[in-house]
Amino acid sequence: MIKIAVDAMGGDAAPHSEVLGVIQAVQEYPVGVILVGAEDRLREELKRHKAAGLPIEIVHASEVISMGEAVSTAVRKKKDSSIRVAAKLVRDGKANGVVSAGNTGACMAVTKLVIGALSTVDRPALAAVMPTARNRPVVLIDVGANVDCKPSHLAQFAIMGEIFSRSALGNSRPKVGLLSIGEEESKGNELTKEVFQVLKASPLNFVGNVEGRDLFKGDVDVVVCDGFIGNVALKLSEGLTEMFSTMLKKDLSTHLSSQIGALLSRRAFRNFKARVDYSEYGGAPLLGVRGIVIICHGRSPAKAIKNAIRVAHECCAGRVNQRIEDEIKALSFMQRNASASVMLN
Amino acid sequence: MIKIAVDAMGGDAAPHSEVLGVIQAVQEYPVGVILVGAEDRLREELKRHKAAGLPIEIVHASEVISMGEAVSTAVRKKKDSSIRVAAKLVRDGKANGVVSAGNTGACMAVTKLVIGALSTVDRPALAAVMPTARNRPVVLIDVGANVDCKPSHLAQFAIMGEIFSRSALGNSRPKVGLLSIGEEESKGNELTKEVFQVLKASPLNFVGNVEGRDLFKGDVDVVVCDGFIGNVALKLSEGLTEMFSTMLKKDLSTHLSSQIGALLSRRAFRNFKARVDYSEYGGAPLLGVRGIVIICHGRSPAKAIKNAIRVAHECCAGRVNQRIEDEIKALSFMQRNASASVMLN
Missing domain, CATH: 3.40.718.10 (Isopropylmalate Dehydrogenase)
Incomplete structure (x- = not known):
């Protein structure tokens, strides 16, 4: 089963919107979720929604990068932030993707740093839908x-x-x-x-x-x-x-x-x-990293979180990253051949 | 009296909106207008509005650059276009500024070519209000x-x-x-x-x-x-x-x-x-040329033309171009001194 790590502490209404969106997502789609954040608060939220039996796990993270925080210091200093722990789950193969409604700059910086770019991609890019x-x-x-x-x-x-x-x-x-x-x-x-x-x-x-x-x-x-x-x-x-x-x-x-x-x-x-x-449409995918990363608006309601998980699931199921690797390789090959033939003529 | 040359043939509803806007402008503001375009049609329009006695002259132009026309060919080939004749009036000191609701690219190209940039300005720029x-x-x-x-x-x-x-x-x-x-x-x-x-x-x-x-x-x-x-x-x-x-x-x-x-x-x-x-707000001023140039939206109603003439008049009265020359000179002087003092230290 495809598993998505959800940074449960990032958004403006965290962890409420995140937990609600996650519950809706696992009920609607064939996907499992790892909620990342303050364990006690997340258990409490899940209990309130009677989520027992659903494919939802919790992984603890003691820190949160807030919206206004300077990206460079937050990335350097907060080693146990929820977005960083979520990204590590992808790096370590425990999750296929990350969804976060946190500080966009920090999400991009952390996921690029922790997960890394695909081998053929020069610069991962953020796409808005x-x-x-x-x-x-x-x-x-x-x-x-x-x-x-x-x-x-x-x-x-x-x-x-x-x-x-x-x-x-x-x-x-x-x-x-x-x-x-x-x-x-x-x-x-x-x-x-x-x-x-x-x-x-x-x-x-x-x-x-x-x-x-x-x-x-x-x-x-x-x-x-x-x-x-x-x-x-x-x-x-x-x-x-x-x-x-x-x-x-x-x-x-x-x-x-x-x-x-x-x-x-x-x-x-x-x-x-x-x-x-x-x-x-859930959120903005950061494309070109070794895992699926969807960054949601800070004000995302549960519906946006749910849709972001759906999109992450579709990207994993559709093998988006494999396709990106293949097609960029093909384009480079084509361009090398084109310039080689120009040089021969 | 400040005089503005109005390209009467440029807009989508030309010369109707232009003539109406001009009549309103000369009645409201202390400004004279030279209407540039097909003389017969302009006389007819003015007659319909009973504009006798108002400070409005007509200068004939036999050609029009249309909206979809490629700028480079239009500028090269249409030597008697209404925008070009209007720009020449400014170049020759017969008008202080130009207002046009014609093809924006052509207006910019023609006025830069015919009137020329201010001596201190590297690149005239279009400003949107x-x-x-x-x-x-x-x-x-x-x-x-x-x-x-x-x-x-x-x-x-x-x-x-x-x-x-x-x-x-x-x-x-x-x-x-x-x-x-x-x-x-x-x-x-x-x-x-x-x-x-x-x-x-x-x-x-x-x-x-x-x-x-x-x-x-x-x-x-x-x-x-x-x-x-x-x-x-x-x-x-x-x-x-x-x-x-x-x-x-x-x-x-x-x-x-x-x-x-x-x-x-x-x-x-x-x-x-x-x-x-x-x-x-009338239209977009092209700043940095030796005269006042206001380029209006193609769909400008009479009100926009009237306001563009008002803005052109205010720019002339406020000696905008003299100020631009002086302040750019002052900035260059300041920057030269700053780099000189850096070199001395």
Whole structure:
């Protein structure tokens, strides 16, 4: 049975949301979970939910890396943090993957350090699964693990994102785009122009440049970019969504003052929120490490934790990492051959 | 009297919106306008609005660069395009500025080519004036004129954006931020880390890094970035706003089916749209050229054209270009002295 280690102490409502999400996950999916964190608190939570008999174990961790904590010191000093203990379970072969709703920077740093990158991967990358207008999520990769990327890094991001889209989101032949500032091949900066040529020559279903405006249209399944751009894009989208929600709530309550109006507006608003809800897709996979790592939003409710476990399970079952190794090897081989034939001519 | 040349043929609803906006502008502000475009059509439009006696002249241009047209060929071949004739009026001292709702890329290329950059400016930059949650717009610069920028370019963008914020938006001491992926000084990519040090040492009111999430909070007045990032950010915001509006309209009409509900929702929706409306700020100034250039959205209604003329007038009256020349000179002088003193020590 596939086993996922869940950092039970990371999120804003930890360990409550984590434990509830874990219970729902093991009931719905053929997966076992190791809850990592303060043992007493976790036993207590499990007892409250009558979880006896479910495939849930507990492994103790005495420390927690908090949200505001500086990543570098936390990683160095907290040797018994819940995320680190969870990552060790993967390193030691006791779990196949990790799910955490903790400090994103710390999760990335710790899992990269403890579990390590796949042998063919230069830089593991964080992928965000974002809702679109067509109820068909788009995978944006990288959203913050790497800055100052080289073209070869983005080519690897494309492969990893594409495999994730196939395995976890069920797209049989995902369309892969490159985030840029114009649709034409000639548009972009030095980096994207080089990457364009690499992706065009690759076996991927590459559809060319995608502009910021078209990211959320739902026409493309995977969009590749440098981690600086991706992180700005992700956070900007979150900020805008929050601003719209706040404004809308205020405007609706101002104008729809009667009780019926308030009821109706609440319903419309709930629908609106549901469509821009990230929790459906669980969290952001950190792709390219020797194990499956899904990093959830700090405010993840139980549903997001449950879905993150589902996604982790699908990645394990779909042998995502084996595929990443194979396809990156194939691309490198293809590129070596191409440059060799250029040299011969 | 300050005179603005208005490219009357550029926008999606040209010349109707342009002519109407111009008439409103000259009635409200102490400004004269030269309408540039197909003379017959412009005379006809003016007649329809009974604009006799207003300070509006017409200068004929036989060609138009359309929205979808490739910039490079349009710039090379259409020597009598309305935007080019308008730019020539500025070059020849017959107008102080240009307003256009045409093809943004073509407007930038033509005005840079015909009018030229200010002597101290390495790269003119396009600034977007965007609404925030606090009804206090933020200036994002550069949003697409320049990619692969050097730190010195971003420092100049900061100065230009700050002067625009003071002159056209009435901020006496604008807060200037740097778009990055973390608030700490150590966060960002190679470019932003270098720019951080330059801005920190400058006389600007530099408030440090600004994350994508905080761009629309209204806490910062000017946010500086490379044109690739800025363009992705701008278009992504436009795309998201459009997506939200569409979804919201649909959801509200589904849930508020009674006539009263529909009326109420229309009102709430109108309010919502008004708060994310760009037309209040007229358009995007291209800063750093020898004249004032304001580029409006292709879909600009008359109100946006009117406001763009107001902004152009304020920039002229506020001697924005003289200030840009002086302050960039002062910064270069300061930096030369700083490096000289480093060498002496």
